[in-house]
Amino acid sequence: MDIEELKTTASLAMVELHDDEVARLSDSVSDMLNYFSLMQKADITGLEPTTHALAEYSTVREDIANSNPIPSGNLVENAPENDGNHIVIPNVL
Amino acid sequence: MNEFGQATLFWRGLTGSVEQLQKYNKLIKKYDAEISAFLEINPELGAEISKKNTESYAASPLSGLPFGVKDNIAVEKFPLTCGSKILDSFISPYNATAVARLLSAGALPVGKVNLDEFGMGSSTENSAYKTTANPWDKSRVPGGSSGGSAAAVAAGLVPFALGSDTGGSVRQPAAFCGTYGLKPTYGSVSRYGLAAYASSLECVGVLADSVEMTKNVFNVINGKDPMDQTSSNGSVNFTDTAKQPYTIGVLSNTEGLDPAVAETYRETSEKIESLGWKIREISLNTQEYVVPAYYTIATAEASANLARYTGIRYGMREKDITDHESMVRLTRENGFGDEVKLRILLGTYVLRSGFQDQYYIRAQKIRTLIRNEINKIFTDVDMILMPVFPTQAFSFGSKEMTPFQQKLADKYTVTANLTGIPSLSFPTGLKNNLPVGMQLMAPAFSENRLFKAAEILSEGKQIQLAPGAMCKEEGE
Numbered sequence: 225m226d227i228e229e230l231k232t233t234a235s236l237a238m239v240e241l242h243d244d245e246v247a248r249l250s251d252s253v254s255d256m257l258n259y260f261s262l263m264q265k266a267d268i269t270g271l272e273p274t275t276h277a278l279a280e281y282s283t284v285r286e287d288i289a290n291s292n293p294i295p296s297g298n299l300v301e302n303a304p305e306n307d308g309n310h311i312v313i314p315n316v317l
Numbered sequence: 318m319n320e321f322g323q324a325t326l327f328w329r330g331l332t333g334s335v336e337q338l339q340k341y342n343k344l345i346k347k348y349d350a351e352i353s354a355f356l357e358i359n360p361e362l363g364a365e366i367s368k369k370n371t372e373s374y375a376a377s378p379l380s381g382l383p384f385g386v387k388d389n390i391a392v393e394k395f396p397l398t399c400g401s402k403i404l405d406s407f408i409s410p411y412n413a414t415a416v417a418r419l420l421s422a423g424a425l426p427v428g429k430v431n432l433d434e435f436g437m438g439s440s441t442e443n444s445a446y447k448t449t450a451n452p453w454d455k456s457r458v459p460g461g462s463s464g465g466s467a468a469a470v471a472a473g474l475v476p477f478a479l480g481s482d483t484g485g486s487v488r489q490p491a492a493f494c495g496t497y498g499l500k501p502t503y504g505s506v507s508r509y510g511l512a513a514y515a516s517s518l519e520c521v522g523v524l525a526d527s528v529e530m531t532k533n534v535f536n537v538i539n540g541k542d543p544m545d546q547t548s549s550n551g552s553v554n555f556t557d558t559a560k561q562p563y564t565i566g567v568l569s570n571t572e573g574l575d576p577a578v579a580e581t582y583r584e585t586s587e588k589i590e591s592l593g594w595k596i597r598e599i600s601l602n603t604q605e606y607v608v609p610a611y612y613t614i615a616t617a618e619a620s621a622n623l624a625r626y627t628g629i630r631y632g633m634r635e636k637d638i639t640d641h642e643s644m645v646r647l648t649r650e651n652g653f654g655d656e657v658k659l660r661i662l663l664g665t666y667v668l669r670s671g672f673q674d675q676y677y678i679r680a681q682k683i684r685t686l687i688r689n690e691i692n693k694i695f696t697d698v699d700m701i702l703m704p705v706f707p708t709q710a711f712s713f714g715s716k717e718m719t720p721f722q723q724k725l726a727d728k729y730t731v732t733a734n735l736t737g738i739p740s741l742s743f744p745t746g747l748k749n750n751l752p753v754g755m756q757l758m759a760p761a762f763s764e765n766r767l768f769k770a771a772e773i774l775s776e777g778k779q780i781q782l783a784p785g786a787m788c789k790e791e792g793e
Contacts, residue, residue, distance in 0.1 A: 230662065231712070233665050233666045233669070236645055239653070239658055240788075241658075242650070245655075245658070249655070252720070252721070253666070256612065257614075257663070259725075260609045262605065262606065262609050263606055263610060263613070266683050266686060267793075268685075272685060273685065274681055274735075276503075276737075279501050280617050284546060300378075301408075301410075302408065303631060304632070305634065313641060315640065316641045
């Protein structure tokens with residue numbers, strides 16, 4: 225993968241890469257992508273994709289609201305910055 | 318009283334009173350100083366959140382037993398770092414279902430154990446906090462990503478620990494440290510409270526010092542959970558139709574194994590034959606595709622799952638940044654380690670528009686190909702015997718295996734994750750003074766077949782603990 229492709233991918237992944245990291249990671253990413261190209265040899269004609277190993281056991285529950293047993297205060301306390309029961313972030317606009 | 322009963326008495330003697338728990342805390346700290354398996358040690362807190370079990374010990378075999386928890390599994394009031402700086406200072410407000418069930422059975426968590434960041438690695442060297450040594454040889458890795466779990470059990474600090482297995486992360490460290498390691502059927506143990514890495518592949522697993530302990534823990538933690546829609550309806554086969562003598566599939570091609578592992582594979586196969594079980598040679602035509610398909614799917618799922626770490630709701634946040642997007646980008650840049658970034662980048666790339674058919678969709682179709690092949694093999698055999706990893710525990714610092722080579726070496730473990738089947742890694746003794754592990758795989762929900770086979774192979778014995786193991790030194 226060339227450097228520009230890597231930077232575009234990093235931007236899509238919301239990771240700000242330093243220049244030394246770009247150099248270090250581009251080789252590792254390329255090694256893996258080259259390795260992934262092995263898959264082109266496999267004959268997959270007529271096969272459906274498997275999204276879950278044992279999909280037949282997956283279920284969906286009834287659409288009924290359940291109460292959350294965890295007090296919201298405990299969740300907000302884990303935020304890096306909070307104000308009462310609110311999470312504080314920098315301005316978005 | 319048998320060996321298992323004696324060990325149980327020893328562990329209960331460390332957890333019965335406040336004084337005993339304080340003593341146990343000091344003992345873990347003293348012995349763990351040699352290997353650094355733990356990120357957090359607090360048996361007193363574990364006892365506080367454990368449900369005091371009023372039933373007799375006989376009715377509840379795990380009552381009073383201590384355990385370690387991989388630090389990507391939630392335990393209320395304990396930290397949950399996932400081995401990552403990005404979750405530094407995060408305290409879990411709730412219990413994972415597997416942990417909650419163990420607490421209800423009277424077991425108590427004594428601490429959180431080290432791992433490769435978010436479960437990504439094969440050596441536990443990718444932890445942002447510390448490296449863990451293999452208790453058998455401290456110049457070597459314990460394996461990964463559940464390296465802390467395996468090291469803690471092998472060093473006799475706890476009789477069992479929870480781990481997670483996305484591509485071999487329970488079985489490979491179990492093999493490196495000489496413990497049992499169960500990767501259950503996908504969905505048989507709830508993933509609620511396991512920090513997500515690759516949701517379609519990962520399972521909460523068990524590392525333990527005997528088959529009986531592994532089985533007892535699995536029996537407590539398995540079953541349907543409304544908090545995880547992929548958990549199964551507890552369909553574990555308690556009445557297994559496969560009867561002895563079992564038919565065991567053995568690979569015809571094991572090219573690339575280190576001599577000690579190749580020799581052990583042959584010896585284990587001979588031992589199986591000597592039990593009167595039948596050996597059937599099998600070849601896996603899909604084997605060359607399992608690792609690329611696995612890493613394509615795992616990284617794609619990782620890129621989506623780890624998108625939640627933004628510095629907004631929990632964990633670290635880059636300070637003094639006035640715009641929102643820069644804060645997210647810089648938090649992720651400084652919070653994640655190299656291996657995590659590598660996998661996020663790969664996953665983002667294979668999901669990019671224009672590349673999906675070439676990578677992600679193709680990998681999912683290859684996953685179907687692998688499932689079909691494994692299902693066909695299980696029409697002829699009851700279990701498959703495989704090596705766990707091509708080498709024994711390797712040295713620190715990529716001297717013997719680069720991170721890329723470590724990924725290629727997942728070729729024997731990822732098949733169980735891609736197909737969802739259960740697999741049990743078991744110790745086979747020492748070669749070059751280091752443990753070697755083998756694994757048996759069985760059809761979905763046939764954990765009890767694996768336990769039965771492993772009980773026979775181990776002759777009911779507990780594992781050989783590493784030299785200087787705490788529970789031996791302190792009088793088990």
